[in-house]
Amino acid sequence: MRVTASIGWLLGLGLASAAGPAQTAANADAPASAAAVRLPPMPKSPIEFFRSLLAMSPAELGQTLAGIPESQRVLLNAKLEEYSSLQPEERNLRLRATELRWYLRPLMGTPATNRAERLASIPQEFRKDVDERLKQWDLLPPDLQREMIDNEWTIRYFLYLKASTPAQQQAIKQGLPAERRERLENELDRLRVLPPARRQRMFDNFEEFFELPPREKEKTLGTLSEADRREMEKTLRAFESLPTEQRRICISSFQRFTDMSPEDRAQFLKNADRWKELTPAERQTWRTLVTQLPPLPPGFGQPPLPPPLPKPRNSSSATNPVQ
Amino acid sequence: MKEREMNEMEFNQLLDTAARRPLTAQEEARLRAHLAANPQAQPVWEEEAGLTRLLNRLPDAPLASNFTARVMRAVERESYRRSRASGVFRWFGRLRPVYRFATAGSLLVLAALGYFQYQAVSREKMAASLATVADTVGATSEVAPLPAVEMLKDFDAIYLLGRTRPQADEDLLATLSQVAMK
Numbered sequence: 001m002r003v004t005a006s007i008g009w010l011l012g013l014g015l016a017s018a019a020g021p022a023q024t025a026a027n028a029d030a031p032a033s034a035a036a037v038r039l040p041p042m043p044k045s046p047i048e049f050f051r052s053l054l055a056m057s058p059a060e061l062g063q064t065l066a067g068i069p070e071s072q073r074v075l076l077n078a079k080l081e082e083y084s085s086l087q088p089e090e091r092n093l094r095l096r097a098t099e100l101r102w103y104l105r106p107l108m109g110t111p112a113t114n115r116a117e118r119l120a121s122i123p124q125e126f127r128k129d130v131d132e133r134l135k136q137w138d139l140l141p142p143d144l145q146r147e148m149i150d151n152e153w154t155i156r157y158f159l160y161l162k163a164s165t166p167a168q169q170q171a172i173k174q175g176l177p178a179e180r181r182e183r184l185e186n187e188l189d190r191l192r193v194l195p196p197a198r199r200q201r202m203f204d205n206f207e208e209f210f211e212l213p214p215r216e217k218e219k220t221l222g223t224l225s226e227a228d229r230r231e232m233e234k235t236l237r238a239f240e241s242l243p244t245e246q247r248r249i250c251i252s253s254f255q256r257f258t259d260m261s262p263e264d265r266a267q268f269l270k271n272a273d274r275w276k277e278l279t280p281a282e283r284q285t286w287r288t289l290v291t292q293l294p295p296l297p298p299g300f301g302q303p304p305l306p307p308p309l310p311k312p313r314n315s316s317s318a319t320n321p322v323q
Numbered sequence: 324m325k326e327r328e329m330n331e332m333e334f335n336q337l338l339d340t341a342a343r344r345p346l347t348a349q350e351e352a353r354l355r356a357h358l359a360a361n362p363q364a365q366p367v368w369e370e371e372a373g374l375t376r377l378l379n380r381l382p383d384a385p386l387a388s389n390f391t392a393r394v395m396r397a398v399e400r401e402s403y404r405r406s407r408a409s410g411v412f413r414w415f416g417r418l419r420p421v422y423r424f425a426t427a428g429s430l431l432v433l434a435a436l437g438y439f440q441y442q443a444v445s446r447e448k449m450a451a452s453l454a455t456v457a458d459t460v461g462a463t464s465e466v467a468p469l470p471a472v473e474m475l476k477d478f479d480a481i482y483l484l485g486r487t488r489p490q491a492d493e494d495l496l497a498t499l500s501q502v503a504m505k
Contacts, residue, residue, distance in 0.1 A: 046496065046499035046500065046503060047495075047499075049499065049503075050495065050499060068502055072498070072501050072502050075498045075501070076498055076499075076502055079492075079494070079495050079498055093490070094490065094491075094492055095492075097490035097491045097492075098490075098491040098492045098493075098495055098496060100491065101491035101493070101496070102491075102496060153487055153489075154487060156486070156487040156488065156489060156490070156491075157483070157486045157487050159490065159491055160486040160487075160488070160490060161490055176466055177466070180462075180465050180466045181466060183462050183465065183466075184459075184462045184463055184465070184466045186462075187458055187459040187461075187462040187463075188459055188462075190455055190458075190459065191455065191456075191459055201452070202451075202452040202455060202456060203452075203456065205448065205449045205452035205453070206452050206453055206456040206457075208449070209449055209452075209453055219446055220446045220449050220450050220453070221450065221453075223443075223446050223447050223450040224450050224453075224454060228454050231457075231458065231461065232453065232454060232457035232458065232461065234461070235457040235460045235461050235464070235471070235472075236453070236457060238470065238471075238472040239472060242472065242476075246476060249475075249476070249478075250472055250475040250476055250478075251475075253475040253476075253478035253479075254456075254459075254460060254463075254471070254475055256478065257463070257475070257478070258459065267485055268481065268482060268485070269466060269467055269468070270485075271481045271482065271484040271485045272467055272468050272469050272474050272481050273468045274484055274488075275469070275474075275477065275480070275481045275484055276468045276469055283477070283480070286480050286483075286484065286487075287477065287480045290479055290480045290483050293483070
């Protein structure tokens with residue numbers, strides 16, 4: 001019975017997939033002003049079929065996949081093995097995220113006037129998520145939407161489903177060298193144990209130092225040992241070389257960094273790893289985009305944002321300057 | 324002229340005396356002589372004498388038993404307050420000039436020492452803040468894939484980059500689509 005149902009799924013998916021990608025590609029370039037067009041209902045997500053394969057016994061699975069060409073069966077079996085080895089929480093997160101992408105991504109290229117029917121055909125459990133994300137997407141200026149479509153990886157911002165699972169977070173933390181991670185946390189603890197007012201005063205002092213006349217700076221540094229001075233020399237030079245406003249932003253960002261949970265901090269450092277791999281053009285695109293992206297509404301599962309930057313002392317923008 | 328002034332002054336003194344006690348025979352004789360020579364003084368005398376009689380009839384107001392002590396204490400307090408404020412200046416004023424210069428100089432030296440001490444403490448506090456924050460930034464640089472300052476310059480962009488992590492399995496969708504197409 002399950003095998004027959006799965007074969008039915010495959011047939012259904014065949015029809016849906018034939019229509020789906022072609023339609024998606026056509027819609028991606030559709031102008032927003034296009035007149036309302038009746039589109040076929042949203043094809044069913046293939047993930048449901050994949051879930052049913054995961055739940056099958058080896059015999060049932062063998063029978064279901066028997067009619068599939070060898071090359072595709074190998075790929076499918078590899079995916080089945082990969083997902084079977086995951087923790088249930090992580091497996092569910094990945095499958096849900098993939099399903100969300102299946103329903104949402106084609107609609108992002110569809111004019112808002114043509115979406116209602118397709119939206120209604122999305123399973124109830126995804127409809128709210130898809131609808132809320134589309135509302136955010138529609139807030140973007142058309143130029144920005146086009147830029148994001150041209151840089152497909154940036155669209156994942158809207159497809160983001162949930163912060164990492166505890167197992168993933170643990171893996172991220174362990175990705176950092178243990179000794180250095182420990183040293184960082186110890187150093188951060190020196191700041192974190194201080195009462196907030198005193199910690200703030202330390203950051204204020206740090207910021208004020210760079211505004212002192214050179215002679216006063218020397219006298220201040222003169223109160224430290226030679227070893228201490230040498231140790232901090234590189235950091236001080238790096239901050240010294242920044243324009244005042246940017247230095248203020250960096251110090252404020254560092255405060256936010258120290259206030260993060262160890263898991264968020266590890267994730268941030270992992271992001272920095274990815275940032276390093278981006279091309280200068282991709283970095284610039286993302287810098288520009290983040291200043292215009294709408295904040296995702298609560299309930300999107302994202303980790304809480306660190307506290308926002310305090311208002312700048314002068315009238316210039318508090319966002320990171322574009323380089 | 325002088326005689327007339329004397330008489331007027333004497334008349335006023337007699338009025339005061341009559342308010343306090345009965346006049347002696349000699350004083351009364353002089354008063355009568357004055358009133359006879361100066362009839363315009365008669366109503367003044369009569370008015371004063373009437374007022375004195377009325378006041379003498381009034382009973383004495385009762386006083387607190389410690390009235391005198393309270394008055395004396397109030398007087399002492401006031402005089403101490405005045406003397407304390409001006410005492411330092413009086414003392415300073417009484418000094419010989421050489422001591423005055425020495426005292427002023429000592430005060431200036433003390434103020435300067437206080438100021439330098441305050442500056443030294445402020446510098447030490449600032450240096451401690453510098454060391455703590457710089458060490459933490461340094462430790463961050465050791466763990467981070469980028470120099471800390473580079474990372475902090477793009478803090479928001481890097482933070483939000485986490486939301487572009489691939490969560491959906493696009494390979495799986497491609498595999499399933501291929502399978503379904505056959």
